[in-house]
Amino acid sequence: MWIGLLGGVHAVGDDGVPIDVGPPRSRTVLAALALSPGVPLPVSRLIDLVWGDSPPSAKALQWHIAQLRKALGPSAIARVGAAYRLDVPTDVELFRSFLRAGDAAAAVAAWGGVPLAGLDAPGLAGAVAGLTEEWLGAVEMDFSRRVSADPRSVVGELSSFVSAYPTREELAALLMTALCRSGRQADALAVYQRVRQHLVEELGVEPGPSLRAAEQQVLAQAEVPAPVLIGRAADLAAVAGALRRAPVVTLVGPGGIGKTRLASAFDGSFVSLAEISSSSDVPRAVADALGIVERPGATVAQAVIAARPSLLVLDNCEHVLDGAATFAAAVCSSVQVLATSRERLSVADEQVVVVSPLDRDASVELFDVRARAADPSYVGDGSVADLCGLLDGIPLAIELAAARVRSHRPAELLTRLDIGVRRTGSARHRTVRAAVQWSYDLLSAAERALFCRLSVFAAPFDLDAVADDSVLGDLVERSMVSVRFGPFGRRFRLLEPLRQFASEHLVDRAGAMTLHASWCLRQVSAVGELLAGPGEVEGVGRLAELWPNLRAAVTWALESGDLALADALVRPVVTELPLRGRREIGDWAEQLAPGGFWLVWVAERNTQSSSPAALPDTPDHPLSRYARAYASGDGQGLAQCLPEALSSVDDPHLRAFLELMPSGTLLGIGQFGHVDRTVSKLADRYRRLGPPTLLHWTLQTLGYSAMFQGRDPDPFFDEAADVELPPGTLSANKTTEARRAFRRGDQGKAFELLAAHIDELLETGNLVAASVVAVEFIAITKESMRDEASRVLGYLQHANDFGALAAQRLVNGLTTTSARMDDREALLYMRAVLSADRARLTAQRPPTGQA
Known part of the structure; x- marks a missing residue:
């Protein structure tokens, strides 16, 4: 059973049949409880929400509760002291769960309509407004993604939303972007004018920075194909x-x-x-x-x-x-x-x-284009050519000057700039510096402070990086900050000559880096939530965009001795080391602490290396013992220290991850029951909550466990192969795809997939996966190439516990050769065998057109 609030208050049973929840007042009581499911709501507060200024006797509320319990079941609403609590899931919970996971598309799809539609409940109006605001935020997030992917397809839908919500500037900015990217710059500017007129006439305010930035972006593209x-x-x-x-x-x-x-x-x-x-x-x-x-x-x-x-x-x-x-x-x-x-x-x-300066005519044209972008009422005059000549035809200097036409006419700009340029000399690099200095001098104190502080950003940033987005908007208007639209919305940056100038004028670098690190911490925390849930693919993309700034923040935290800050910056994304090979995390881990949690990630980095180094000496800790057993492939040691190590980790996502990491090693010592129990539970968790990569890993693990026990592994492998993984994920997918192709009789495809995977492992140095490849190689070659399969079997027996168990359990009647190979030699040998066989099959294939 669940309670619906979106599109009207209603209830639906487990069988999908609607449940009658009574008259409007009963539905209002249910709505008040359902807006905070699982949370006790005091009787006095419940009466206030439902009846407002005309409260009835307490018996009236009791009667409605009794009626609801009859309809929903006696356990649906619990009495907790002087409060009531609803213990039934709601559609609002589902909607908000998607929002928390960062899946805006799913949140929008889960939205069933106007909250409490058809119910007269003034006391709940604030909650309805809040829900609607959350929905509109999700709509904007979803449109941002869709505009980036296919701007033409969303113009009609976005236009309807802008008409329905004319004060939502973010929606209008997205519509302008979609129109502009569809080649409809004039229509985009018309949207700006309509929204601006509504804001001025109805609310008495000018558009904010997001809408102004969108206008500037459109104007920059509207004048010429490539201004x-x-x-x-x-x-x-x-x-x-x-x-x-x-x-x-x-x-x-x-x-x-x-x-x-x-x-x-x-x-x-x-x-x-x-x-x-x-x-x-x-x-x-x-x-x-x-x-x-x-x-x-x-x-x-x-x-x-x-x-x-x-x-x-x-x-x-x-x-x-x-x-x-x-x-x-x-x-x-x-x-x-x-x-x-x-x-x-x-x-x-x-x-x-x-690259030479612009000639006189091009300089004037560029000034005019940029001036009209800053002020649509701009009209040039005869001083523009002289002004551009004073600026030596240098585009950046011309654009900085043109951005000031709202406050200075060209003749005034010429007079003011003439002084600055002559004082610094006539060399071209001095001309740019003089133009930047002049523009900087005209900034307000708040604009100067923000401009200089932004110089510490190592990559583009979003609006959340600034305390006052109106100041940022002013810097964008003055061409001191550039704006662009990327896959995750607007991003801002300083052009390099401006960033260098701003850095030189930055007084409080430590303060700027502290604010930068705080922004990074908010960003990486949000990314960490995506990586741990169904929004993993987006999280990987956002982390790639954030990485240069994150590196700068972590480096600063480590250099300044703030290990707690460095820990907080790295911990949300620490699983990217084993999942996608970000070995830099292991370098940071080595500097963070002498043992415990961070030693695990040093061990993972060392394990990925083709020449793994020994772990540093550290104080004893359950996780230190875990790390050493993991790095050495000591299955017995892992089995002994695992319970205590897991109990020392508070974060449920990391605790589950650390439980999954040693599964392959535990399989190697025959701990099938333990692996099946724990990994099956983890697979159920990841099916419900994500992330996809860990579902994939659990299914792969269960597949090999089934294989070693003589059961059919293919259902697990097939499900694993169908999981969509983020780019760059370390995965054995090609091996299981090769197995599936071989099972279907396509030996050529199986060899091709396995060879491609070996190439990938050799190119990336991920040699620890060689034993897994060997298992599949033997499976698909033992009938047709017994000598080659026997040689790889010899490698597998001595590779590690996993390989030894595989060699023992999987190969019937295959003789083992005595030749030994290390991981790289084994991969190269298998690659050569597969290549030779593919060449043989190609030579035997008849020419095109022949039978």
Whole structure:
């Protein structure tokens, strides 16, 4: 049985048949209780909510409670002292559970309509308004995702919502974005004008920063197809020609000249190096931008070559020139590189394109476009050309000046800027600095403080990073902060010349880093909730976006000695180390504490390494014993320390995860009953609550447990293979897909899948999975290639406890060879066998068109 409040108050039995809950007053009593299910509601409060200023006698309430109990069952409403409690699930609970999990689409789908529809309940109006607000927030979250995925498809639906809720600026901003991305800039601007008129006339307020930012975004695209590339036709042709001739092309020029924008015009994988400080950090910056997880035994450069992007753009190389040059040289034989820098990289076969200032006409055009974006009433005059000439035709300086036309006419800008530029000299880099200084001087104290504080962000950020979004909106209007729309909504950042200037003027760096870390903590906590539930795929995407900022926050916390803050920043995402190979977490873990919880993750990082290091000496702790047994593959030791280790972990998600981690080792010592009981419970948990990856892992574990016990493992493996996993997840899926293909008679497909998985393991250095691959290799080759299967069986017997048990239980009548191999040698051998057999099958296949 459950209680519905959305779309009207109603009840439905287990059989799906509606239950009559009585007259309107009884339904109001039920609604008041159902808005707080499981929570005792005092009689006095219940009477106040239902009857307001005309309270009846207590017997009236008792009568309605009695009627509801008759309808719903005596246990539905419990008496708790001087209070009543509803013990029946509600549709509002379901809706809110989806919200907490970050699944906005499911929350919107679960919304059944207007809360308490048809019920006259003034005392519950506040609760209804709150629920409606939650729903609208979910609607906005869902539309944000859908606009990013397919803007054209949501225009009609969004238009209806904007008409129904004309004061919801976020909905209007999303509609403008959808229209703009559908090529309907004029319609997007019309939406802005209608909403602004309504806000001004009905509420007496101007649009907020989100709507103003959307307007600026539309205006920037409405004037010309690519306003940021005004006057760059010849440069575009020069760069395109250079890319046809050379493996490495470097755009050189002073800051603010437009190198980044010019490079962004070419379709490629874009990597900003602006926020890193050392050449040694270049590979990690590339890994962050491309979503590459660093693996042992393979460099980021090798991973880039394997991914083969059409073009790799390395932006802002000048301060890490050696690192950028080394990385470009490492990949350019297979991947084309386009770099931007104030000087050349000096690598072999590099071609340099010098990015020059805009000519007079293009400078004026750019100023006019940006000025109209800042002030639709702007009208240029004869001073604009002189102003652009004073600014040396440098795009960033021109845009900063144009952003001020609301308060300064072009002639006034010319007079004010003339003083600043002449004082700093005529060199182009000084011109940009003078324009930035002048724009900075015109900011209010609050705008200056925020502008400087934002310089500590190592990557784009959202509105939650600032205390006053109106100040941020003002900085966006003045072109001091850039805004873009990404997969998770609007993101803000400072262009690199502006960030450097802001960093130099930042007075309280420790205070700025503290606020930055607080923002990161809120972000990573929300991401952690997604990763632990059904919203895992989104959580992985959000974490990838957050990672550079998270790294900066953790580094600062560790360097400043605030281990509690570092712990809080890393703990919500710590399972990403085993699930998706983020080995940097293990590096942080080693600095966090000498033993206990964090030693587990040092052990996991070391286990993933192709040459695992010994664990450091640490004080005795249940989790330290767990970590050492796990790292050494000591199944008996794990079995002994597991109960005490788990009892020392408070977080239920982490406790369940730590219970699952050693399952493979425990299978290796024959603890089938324990594994089946615990992992089956975990599988039920993950089916209901997520995350998908852990459901996948539990099903894989149960499959191998069934296999070792002589039962059919395929139902578990098939269900595991159908689970949608986030990108980058460490999984044995290809092995079970190979098993399924072989079972269906497609040996070629089975060999292809297994070979592809071996390639992946070798490329990523994830050699610990070799024994699992060997199990499947033997299963699909023991009939057709007995000698090869026997040799792998010899490896499997000595690989680890899991492999030894597999060799004992799974292979009937297969002779074991005495040759021994380590994990890498075994993978290479299996890969060679599979490749040779595929080549043989290809040679035997008749030419196209022949029988």
